[in-house]
Amino acid sequence: MSPLILGVIGTIIAFILLFSGMPLGLAFGLVGFFGYAAAFNVFGALGVLRTVPFSTFADYGLSIIPLFILMGSLAYAARLSEDLYDSAHSFFGGLRGGLAITTVAACGAFAAISGSMIATAATMCKVAYPEMRRYRYDSALATGSIAAGGTIGILIPPSIMFILYGIIAEQSIGRLYLAGFIPGVILVTFYIITISLLCWRNPKLGPPGPKTNFRQKLVALPKGWSAVVLFLLVIGGIYAGWFSVNEAAGVGAFACLLIGLGLRRLTWQSFKEALLDTAKTTAMVFLIMTGALIFNYFLAVTGVSEAFAKFVISLNLSKYVIAVFIIIVYLVLGALMDELAMIFITVPIFTPLIIGIGWDPIWFGVIVVMACVAGGIAPPVGMNVFVISGMIKDVPMFTIYRGIIPFLAADVALMLLLIAFPEIALFLPSTMMR
């Protein structure tokens, strides 16, 4: 059997195993090992198993993963997202649909210090949902805005998804972070416009919340200072070249710890919980990564990615057509499978093609992460929807999915905008210090 056919068969088997409910890392590792053994030889395959786990676990560059997760967990434990909600509330709360707008704005701001979508959505379930209920918000709009708001976390830096993309596609994480910033701000704006339009058409969906006067606004605004300081320190530090992305993660986590202690919100218990949460997520991510790296050795030895790229390029299609097609593939996959699985299985296959037809791989990183943003809420497998439905028991899952449809439309609109104007993503990285 030619290596190329093995590569295709291996990829198909990997998909089958993933959908059979096998833990991702083990499924990738299994196919990678046996595929490599078949395409090359057993000793080579054993050699891959021998070196990959240690070299992955003990990789300095990957220390960024636990440290940024820790920063997000500490920010969550220090309840910084609640402060951001209060700040946003004083400005938007009195508008039509204002509480939903507040939720999205606070999520966007919290996204700037946390890279996880689940933590953000979980906070908003506790803080924003009860208030939206009190003001008789439509439950689809209320839960939809929380679900969609949470997904912004992975687009605005710091973001775990960008890190993973950067590692697999061998791109600078610092540049990817900067590339995600402007699209992130645009996405928040799109969500706010979506909510405003919905409530303008049907004011019953989101009645105005309590009005605040100028003085109240002035008092509430500074409550979000800690998030601003953290963001400027971490992303500003990377941008200005004070420290590497890895160091930024450690500095950010430590600064978050100090802020939490200064505000007297971090207790020994919540600190331990943040560490525990981080350790668990870290182990999970590294298991998948180890398996995915073994799988990548297999893909590399078969040359399937290059062959796929060559084939598509030989079709002589416009690069815009291919981009739209890839986005459709991502939307389908994102709806069906976990976003981590999607990144690990598709990025090695698509990246040579994307570079071959002349798109910037940094731009593609933003597209992939946007696909994860949409996949995080798209039915039937929307991670954020599951989290919310676990926390808010009295709203049926179907209602939440009904609520996210307008936001999904906003996600797709942003992706199309990115295809039309790649500069939205590429402008900031192009100004970065080298």
Next chain:
Amino acid sequence: MTVLQAIIDKCYKVIKPVSTVSNSIGMVILAVMMVLTAVDVTLRKTLNAPIVGSYELIQFMMAITVAFGLAYCGIERGHVTVDLVENRLSKRNRAMLNLVTGFLGLLIAMLITWQTSVHITKLYESQVLSQVLLVPVYPFVGVVTFGLALYTLVLLVHLLEFIREVRGK
């Protein structure tokens, strides 16, 4: 109580405390890693005196944090899985499918653990040292092997549980 259930319970009695302790060690090392990075950057920026070998220290600490957290993550079922198909199967079919994927997962985990343990001896024999601090590397591969072995045990117990489910109906 069946024999199988008794074995499962016994295994958990040993694995749970060990993985909880090792996970706690990993958590402490993680906190140290955070402080070390912050102090290193601060010293470099203010006194122009970075910590020597911080790069290697972080590598070693990473190996410990990740490896020591694996088993705990496995016990807590922190795995990422795609359960779209699984949820639509009958209880019996789901148990069968779990049995198959559980066996395959255990197989690859055993292979990986075995090969990583081979890596220890290779590094020990060739006396590989880290470049700056000149510390032998093999003990850290040992740590990773320990973490992987403990995780493999968790997968084995999961497989026993899947067997129980298949036999249960």
